[in-house]
Amino acid sequence: MRRSGLILAGMVLLVVAGGVSAAEITDSAGRRHDVPIPAERVICSGPGCLRLLVYLQAQDRVVAVDDIEKKRPQFDARPYSLANPQFKTLPMFGEFRGYDNPELIMSLTPAPQVIFKTSPTLGHDPEKLQQKTGIPVIVLDYGDLEHQRQNLYKSLRIMALVLGKQERAEALVGYFDQLISDLARRTRDMAAGGRKSCFVGGIALKGPHGFQSTEPGYPPFGFVNARNVAQNPSLIGKPAGAASVAKEKIVEWNPDLLFLDLSTLQMGEKAGGLFELKTDPAYRTLGAVNRGEVYGLLPYNWYTQNFGSILANAYFIGKLLYPSRFIDVDPVAKADEIYSFLVGKPVFPAMNREFQGLAYRKVPLS
Numbered sequence: 001m002r003r004s005g006l007i008l009a010g011m012v013l014l015v016v017a018g019g020v021s022a023a024e025i026t027d028s029a030g031r032r033h034d035v036p037i038p039a040e041r042v043i044c045s046g047p048g049c050l051r052l053l054v055y056l057q058a059q060d061r062v063v064a065v066d067d068i069e070k071k072r073p074q075f076d077a078r079p080y081s082l083a084n085p086q087f088k089t090l091p092m093f094g095e096f097r098g099y100d101n102p103e104l105i106m107s108l109t110p111a112p113q114v115i116f117k118t119s120p121t122l123g124h125d126p127e128k129l130q131q132k133t134g135i136p137v138i139v140l141d142y143g144d145l146e147h148q149r150q151n152l153y154k155s156l157r158i159m160a161l162v163l164g165k166q167e168r169a170e171a172l173v174g175y176f177d178q179l180i181s182d183l184a185r186r187t188r189d190m191a192a193g194g195r196k197s198c199f200v201g202g203i204a205l206k207g208p209h210g211f212q213s214t215e216p217g218y219p220p221f222g223f224v225n226a227r228n229v230a231q232n233p234s235l236i237g238k239p240a241g242a243a244s245v246a247k248e249k250i251v252e253w254n255p256d257l258l259f260l261d262l263s264t265l266q267m268g269e270k271a272g273g274l275f276e277l278k279t280d281p282a283y284r285t286l287g288a289v290n291r292g293e294v295y296g297l298l299p300y301n302w303y304t305q306n307f308g309s310i311l312a313n314a315y316f317i318g319k320l321l322y323p324s325r326f327i328d329v330d331p332v333a334k335a336d337e338i339y340s341f342l343v344g345k346p347v348f349p350a351m352n353r354e355f356q357g358l359a360y361r362k363v364p365l366s
Contacts, residue, residue: 025162028141028155029120031127035136038164039114043105045129046098046118047304048142050087052156053116054080054343055172056165062087064108068096068303075266075354077302077309082350083343096303098123102132111135114162118142118155118304138162145176145307146219152307175341179311183223186325187318190225196256196321197227202264202273204301205242209264211273211283212244220297220314226321229253242301251282257320258288260363262355263299278365289365295320296358298335298351308335308342316360331360 021037041063044050050069053059069087081087091108094100098119105112115137120126130137140159143152153173160169200218201211214230221228230245230253264273277283277294288294297316300309312335319326336346352359 023161025136025138025158027138027158028151029126029139031139033136033138035114035138035162037162039162041110041112042114042116042163043093043108043112044116045094045100045124045137046120046122046142047096049116049118049140051078051080051303051306052118052140052142052159053163054084056156056160056163056168057344058163058165059084059087061163062090063110063112064091064093064105066094066096066100067092075263077263077299077306077351077354079306079308079339079343079347079351082347083339083345094124100124100129102129105129105133105135114138116140116159116162142304144219144305145180145310146217146222149176172342176307176311179338180223183311183314183318184225187225187322190322190325192227195225195227197229197253198257198259198317198321199229199250199253199255200259200261200297201250202261203242204261204263204266204299208266208272209242209244210267210271211260211264211276212247212250213242213261213264213273214245215242217241219300219310220317223311223314224318224321226317229255247280247282251285254287256288256293258286258294259297259317260294260358261299262296262358263302265355265358274363277363292362292365294363294365296355296361296363298355298359308338312338312348335360 023035023037025033025035040061042061043064044053045066065087069081070092076082093104093108100123112135115135117126117137118140120139126137126139140155141151143149143155156169156172160166199214201214202209203213203215216230218228260273277289283289297313298309300306300313315329315334316331319329319331332348335348339347
């Protein structure tokens with residue numbers, strides 16, 4: 001898109017005054033802002049916000065980070081962060097989950113020209129933050145890859161317009177659509193009788209949980225049309241999200257394949273989903289446990305959704321469920337292809353090391 005003249009693009013009006021480009025942006029909350037185009041100095045507030053900026057290849061525009069980027073945790077499943085260790089050396093502007101500190105923001109040198117903010121109901125109110133700092137606060141709807149995919153795409157495009165990264169935003173949209181279509185093409189015509197049943201346990205939700213924590217609408221299962229035994233309307237309290245199911249139900253279902261979200265390892269050697277599968281007499285009766293059909297998956301819900309891990313997990317699951325349909329796919333290589341495109345580096349080995357090397361393989365239970 002040209003940066004001169006008068007351009008209408010739905011959400012942006014570009015004008016040139018005295019050789020400086022400026023724009024009126026309408027954010028995801030319907031709020032209008034006058035911002036410089038392209039913005040060269042920004043900060044990202046809220047879950048997943050910095051991830052989107054890395055996807056747009058604009059990590060060099062970041063002048064400060066929230067405190068989650070400064071920590072050195074024992075476990076980390078955020079590809080964007082692993083690919084950008086320099087974030088740990090930047091100044092801090094507030095706490096994670098949107099708890100921004102206006103005083104810290106105003107003291108930053110160089111000062112940000114724009115603040116991007118996801119999850120606006122968390123932490124500091126965007127309008128008040130803008131009033132206190134005098135910096136435009138552009139609200140973004142993080143969306144997802146399923147029912148709210150267009151919200152995600154709209155946010156990528158808003159951010160891209162501010163950053164001058166429109167071509168990259170369209171490349172991202174095309175890449176996500178292509179992978180999702182490829183997964184559907186490989187799996188949508190499988191007869192119900194030819195699909196193995198499966199269950200994923202140990203799903204994280206604002207922290208690690210045991211094996212009973214699952215997700216009835218687990219996105220990687222949905223993208224490969226898997227038979228998720230927990231996808232039962234009577235067990236789903238809301239359309240999406242984690243849910244705890246009774247151990248007795250898991251035993252009753254006796255799925256053909258079991259998957260373990262490796263975020264559960266954060267609970268330590270004497271707790272969590274892996275410990276339970278090894279020691280709980282009820283789980284020891286499961287056919288998949290006795291056959292060794294338990295597989296490790298990378299956590300995707302880590303400072304909200306990691307879209308690359310969702311898609312990488314889907315390819316691994318698809319390869320297990322329908323090997324003849326994924327004969328050309330090496331799941332590890334596919335994961336690094338995805339991560340390389342999204343965050344610029346093949347970070348699967350580094351992430352796998354964080355989780356004892358158990359991703360995309362059989363989990364030893366003895």
